[in-house]
Amino acid sequence: xxxxxxxxxxxxxxxxxxxxxxxxxxxxxxxxxxxxxxxxxxxxxxxxxxxxxxxxxxxxxxxxxxxxxxxxxxxxxxxxxxxxxxxxxxxxxxxxxxxxxxxxxxxxxxxxxxxxxxxxxxxxxxxxxxxxxxxxxxxxxxxxxxxxxxxxxxxxxxxxxxxxxxxxxxxxxxxxxxxxxxxxxxxxxxxxxxxxxxxxxxxxxxxxxxxxxxxxxxxxxxxxxxxxxxxxxxxxxxxxxxxxxxxxxxxxxxxxxxxxxxxxxxxxxxxxxxxxxxxxxxxxxxxxxxxxxxxxxxxxxxxxxxxxxxxxxxxxxxxxxxxxxxxxxxxxxxxxxxxxxxxxxxxxxxxxxxxxxxxxxxxxx
Ligand SMILES: *Cc1c(COP(=O)(O)O)cnc(C)c1O
Numbered sequence: 001x002x003x004x005x006x007x008x009x010x011x012x013x014x015x016x017x018x019x020x021x022x023x024x025x026x027x028x029x030x031x032x033x034x035x036x037x038x039x040x041x042x043x044x045x046x047x048x049x050x051x052x053x054x055x056x057x058x059x060x061x062x063x064x065x066x067x068x069x070x071x072x073x074x075x076x077x078x079x080x081x082x083x084x085x086x087x088x089x090x091x092x093x094x095x096x097x098x099x100x101x102x103x104x105x106x107x108x109x110x111x112x113x114x115x116x117x118x119x120x121x122x123x124x125x126x127x128x129x130x131x132x133x134x135x136x137x138x139x140x141x142x143x144x145x146x147x148x149x150x151x152x153x154x155x156x157x158x159x160x161x162x163x164x165x166x167x168x169x170x171x172x173x174x175x176x177x178x179x180x181x182x183x184x185x186x187x188x189x190x191x192x193x194x195x196x197x198x199x200x201x202x203x204x205x206x207x208x209x210x211x212x213x214x215x216x217x218x219x220x221x222x223x224x225x226x227x228x229x230x231x232x233x234x235x236x237x238x239x240x241x242x243x244x245x246x247x248x249x250x251x252x253x254x255x256x257x258x259x260x261x262x263x264x265x266x267x268x269x270x271x272x273x274x275x276x277x278x279x280x281x282x283x284x285x286x287x288x289x290x291x292x293x294x295x296x297x298x299x300x301x302x303x304x305x306x307x308x309x310x311x312x313x314x315x316x317x318x319x320x321x322x323x324x325x326x327x328x329x330x331x332x333x334x335x336x337x338x339x340x341x342x343x344x345x346x347x348x349x350x351x352x353x354x355x356x357x358x359x360x361x362x363x364x365x
Pocket of ligand 1: 011062063135137162163164185188
């Protein structure tokens with residue numbers, strides 16, 4: 001897989017030219033055999049990537065669409081939202097906007113949640129639904145979904161997982177971990193253009209959802225389930241993006257999921273070593289925001305000395321032809337974010353890091 005190797009934003013991510021080419025194919029009817037064949041290729045690849053035997057819903061929307069769909073289709077009762085950054089906060093906000101009673105557990109930026117505390121919070125709140133991010137893109141923190149899912153199920157609640165920068169970069173086992181709902185967006189670790197949201201629900205989650213009378217229309221997962229059985233979508237899909245999706249999921253399956261996870265871990269290790277050894281030799285404030293116990297393999301949030309601003313670094317790096325992220329929200333100027341996800345290689349990443357280090361060195365003077 002070959003990318004330009006210059007675009008390291010934590011979303012959207014770099015898309016290979018072969019995949020961009022797929023977007024130029026002619027239109028075809030979305031109710032017909034030709035589209036159904038493309039849908040079937042997407043579904044087969046996505047099942048392998050989500051590690052599930054269930055159909056994967058494909059919505060023509062950004063990832064937040066399925067975040068809303070998940071809330072509207074989840075069982076009645078209090079929602080426990082595990083918040084450790086901007087995207088997990090958004091999940092809580094979506095639940096509030098859908099009229100749900102939400103209990104938030106907010107931890108420090110960079111931190112993750114522990115199964116032990118989640119168990120205690122489930123007991124004290126009586127929550128029926130838990131929302132959280134797998135990889136929190138605003139801080140580079142990662143939650144242990146497998147362990148948290150176990151305590152959620154022990155309490156008889158359902159777990160809704162935002163794996164937007166997790167899936168296809170970090171290990172995630174939908175069926176083995178019995179996750180009730182998991183979703184992602186096309187523009188992160190899947191390395192596709194923005195515009196598609198992909199999600200999978202357990203059979204029991206969907207059976208229970210069918211009894212909710214206020215599921216809405218566009219993100220009604222029960223409808224997606226019905227149409228998926230026919231290799232179709234409820235409404236007109238973003239057909240061009242489906243061509244790209246079919247080609248990309250096949251490329252990901254050809255690479256191998258384990259191999260892809262390992263490549264992301266190697267890119268993370270390179271970035272961590274760069275920050276904690278190389279950069280720290282220049283100034284002690286450089287480092288990785290998240291502790292070693294919970295770091296995402298797809299995005300690293302790098303802390304900066306107070307004299308250097310994250311947005312200024314991102315701007316100076318772009319002058320050199322590379323794109324990285326400034327910090328997000330309250331961390332905007334205190335950090336930078338490197339999105340080492342998708343189809344990037346270690347070689348491309350190392351070259352990006354060398355350019356970023358050059359900029360940082362200059363700014364320290
Ligand atoms: C990017 C991102 C989202 C939002 O996705 P949209 O596609 O912009 O709706 C949600 N959660 C996480 C963790 C993300 O990284």
